[in-house]
Amino acid sequence: MRWWDWLMGIAGLAAVLTGLWALENGRAGLAIEETRLGDTPASIVRAAGGETAGIVVIAHGFAGSRKLMEPFAFTLGRAGYLVVSFDFIGHGEHPTQLPARIEGEGGAAAVLIDQLGEVVTAARGIAGDPGAPYALLGHSMATDLLARAVAEGLTPQATVAVSLFSPEVTATNPPNMLIVTGGWEDGLTDEALRVVGLTKDYLDRDPAGEAVTPSPVGVGVGVGETVGRFEDATARRAIFPDGVEHIGVLYDPVSLQAARAWLDRAFDRPQALADGGIPAEPASVEVRGPLLAAVFFGMIALARPLSFALPRLGNGVGAAAGWWRLALLAVVPGVLTPLIVTQLPSGLMPIILGDYLAKHFLAYGLITWMALWWAAGRGWVALPDRAALAPLARPALIAALAVGLWTLAAFTVALERYAFSFVPTPGRAVLIPIFVVAFLPWFLADEWLTRGGTATGARAGAYALTKVMFVISLGIAVAIDPPRLFFLLIIAPVMLVFFAVYGVLSHWAMQRTGHPWAAGAGIAVALAWSVAVSFPLFGA
Numbered sequence: 001m002r003w004w005d006w007l008m009g010i011a012g013l014a015a016v017l018t019g020l021w022a023l024e025n026g027r028a029g030l031a032i033e034e035t036r037l038g039d040t041p042a043s044i045v046r047a048a049g050g051e052t053a054g055i056v057v058i059a060h061g062f063a064g065s066r067k068l069m070e071p072f073a074f075t076l077g078r079a080g081y082l083v084v085s086f087d088f089i090g091h092g093e094h095p096t097q098l099p100a101r102i103e104g105e106g107g108a109a110a111v112l113i114d115q116l117g118e119v120v121t122a123a124r125g126i127a128g129d130p131g132a133p134y135a136l137l138g139h140s141m142a143t144d145l146l147a148r149a150v151a152e153g154l155t156p157q158a159t160v161a162v163s164l165f166s167p168e169v170t171a172t173n174p175p176n177m178l179i180v181t182g183g184w185e186d187g188l189t190d191e192a193l194r195v196v197g198l199t200k201d202y203l204d205r206d207p208a209g210e211a212v213t214p215s216p217v218g219v220g221v222g223v224g225e226t227v228g229r230f231e232d233a234t235a236r237r238a239i240f241p242d243g244v245e246h247i248g249v250l251y252d253p254v255s256l257q258a259a260r261a262w263l264d265r266a267f268d269r270p271q272a273l274a275d276g277g278i279p280a281e282p283a284s285v286e287v288r289g290p291l292l293a294a295v296f297f298g299m300i301a302l303a304r305p306l307s308f309a310l311p312r313l314g315n316g317v318g319a320a321a322g323w324w325r326l327a328l329l330a331v332v333p334g335v336l337t338p339l340i341v342t343q344l345p346s347g348l349m350p351i352i353l354g355d356y357l358a359k360h361f362l363a364y365g366l367i368t369w370m371a372l373w374w375a376a377g378r379g380w381v382a383l384p385d386r387a388a389l390a391p392l393a394r395p396a397l398i399a400a401l402a403v404g405l406w407t408l409a410a411f412t413v414a415l416e417r418y419a420f421s422f423v424p425t426p427g428r429a430v431l432i433p434i435f436v437v438a439f440l441p442w443f444l445a446d447e448w449l450t451r452g453g454t455a456t457g458a459r460a461g462a463y464a465l466t467k468v469m470f471v472i473s474l475g476i477a478v479a480i481d482p483p484r485l486f487f488l489l490i491i492a493p494v495m496l497v498f499f500a501v502y503g504v505l506s507h508w509a510m511q512r513t514g515h516p517w518a519a520g521a522g523i524a525v526a527l528a529w530s531v532a533v534s535f536p537l538f539g540a
Contacts, residue, residue, distance in 0.1 A: 005304050008304045008305065009301065009302055009304060015297060016295050019294035022291045023418050026074065029048055030045055030048060031047070032045050033045075037084075037086065037119055040087065041066070043070075044083070045077035045082075045084075046080075047079075051080065053080035053269060054132075054135065054263065055081065055132055056076050056263065057083075058073055058084070058085035059086070059088070059139070059142035059145065060087070061163070062140055064091065065092030065093070065421040066085040067418070068247075068250060068419060069139065070085070070418070070419075071251050072250070074286040075283075075284070079260050082123070084119060084126065086115075088112055088536075089112060090536040091536050093421050097537045097539035098538040098539065112145050113148050113152060116146070120134060133267070134157060135263050138159075138160075140165070140490075143164040147166040147169050147174055155175075156174065157267060160177070161177055162249060162250065163185060164195065169198070172199070176230055177195075178258060178276065180255045181238065181240050182244040182249035182252075183243055195236070196227060196236045203228055203234060224237065230266055235265075235266075237276060241255050251288055253287065256286060257278055261279055288418065292414050292415075296410060296411075296414040300410055300501060304508055310403075310513050312513060312514055313396055313517075314515035317384070317515060318451020318516055319450075319451060325375060326450070329371050332371060333364055337473050338360070338480060339480070341360050342485075346484065349434065350431075350537055351535045351538070352538055353485070353487055353491075353535050354431070354435070354534075356488075358434070358438035360477065361439045362441060362442070364473065365441025365444070365445050368441075368449065369441060372449065384448065396515065396521075397521075399509070399513055399518035399522070400517070400519075400520075400522040401522065402522065403505060403509050404526050423533070433528075435527075435531055436524055439528050440521060443527075446466050447516035448520075450466055467500075471492050471495060471496060502526075505522075
């Protein structure tokens with residue numbers, strides 16, 4: 001092991017310890033209680049020993065959890081609010097499955113709206129006043145649920161809608177709404193301005209109901225412009241923090257600062273600005289994104305020196321495909337897979353989108369193996385030597401478990417306490433081996449395909465090609481069946497991050513073991529775990 005490998009490990013350990021220390025220190029001054037409101041896992045956050053300025057109920061988005069919303073919860077708790085965040089049914093640590101049917105009585109939407117109402121009632125009970133004013137803050141899917149809940153009777157003082165999309169929003173519903181949308185969420189930024197324009201046009205009408213200055217909805221509404229008045233619950237404003245997308249917007253200091261300023265104005269606090277805008281001096285906000293990144297990348301850096309403990313399995317084997325043949329073997333399965341899998345029945349597994357993802361991975365892997373077998377018959381690529389595999393079974397299993405466990409550790413240490421519910425509930429744990437079986441063929445085939453031909457065992461750029469092709473393949477599936485698979489677009493950036501991490505760890509494992517399958521199997525286990533704990537569970 002070279003000196004820079006040791007240096008990388010030391011730097012990684014320093015980053016992990018520094019990040020964890022800072023993240024823990026960020027909890028200082030807060031009273032945080034993990035509890036259950038009936039069956040609903042919830043977190044209650046408030047300033048230690050301070051008076052309550054108002055109640056804020058925080059709802060997460062699709063495939064999220066209350067931990068993902070902690071930057072808002074901690075920022076608002078530190079500002080003096082009583083904050084109650086919770087896991088929706090079918091999400092996070094909630095033990096109950098969502099109804100498979102979305103709309104109608106007893107459907108998923110109705111169940112989640114009822115749950116939101118129950119949490120609001122419980123939050124007012126925690127504050128000791130069943131009539132206490134409160135605000136609602138929601139992300140993505142939850143913005144639609146908030147709008148529906150208000151239409152059905154909830155009466156918040158104000159709302160903060162992060163990454164808003166909802167057909168239920170009107171000129172006056174929800175009341176006093178701040179819309180925070182990431183600057184990279186192009187379609188949703190247009191929607192945010194349209195929604196603010198609804199209110200502007202409504203307020204510009206004369207008593208007879210005619211528009212004073214008829215114009216296309218949203219025209220003339222500026223980013224950061226407040227229309228309406230808090231006093232009659234018509235205030236609206238849209239802001240677009242720069243350089244962030246659907247998840248990054250939750251961690252952006254501008255998002256957190258704007259939410260606090262808006263709620264301060266809605267609750268008529270002394271420091272509030274007249275229009276609920278962002279104050280000139282930054283408010284105390286939760287700085288979590290850079291610290292999570294430090295822990296996460298520190299865990300990855302630590303894998304470099306640790307990889308030298310892996311057993312030696314081979315001598316740089318792989319498909320050794322030429323570039324145009326490698327491209328053909330990457331592109332054809334990527335195109336064929338969505339054409340086939342989108343035609344298969346859904347609902348085989350009780351996990352929304354995870355069901356489709358498992359079939360996509362499995363079909364992709366099997367088609368890739370068939371393509372490799374076909375190409376090997378023409379002398380284009382090498383296939384694994386079956387006679388040489390048997391003696392490697394035990395050390396390969398040990399190496400695969402080591403890679404998988406460290407990959408899980410990299411995610412778990414950074415995520416479980418500070419960002420996401422990463423420890424599976426019993427209902428999710430049973431799905432992990434099923435996902436492993438579904439994911440394994442693709443990861444093994446992909447590792448074999450992208451290996452061989454250079455001293456390090458991998459062609460430069462081969463990993464990037466196959467991972468980009470996989471994401472394109474998911475995009476083709478969404479284009480074929482948008483209503484069912486739209487949310488695959490939202491997870492695409494997360495998949496790319498996972499693939500990037502996987503590529504680094506796989507490269508180091510291949511350098512040490514000399515065989516591509518230890519990393520392939522280990523990463524399949526890590527992704528299986530990640531999917532099982534992420535996507536919502538649904539029942540009959």
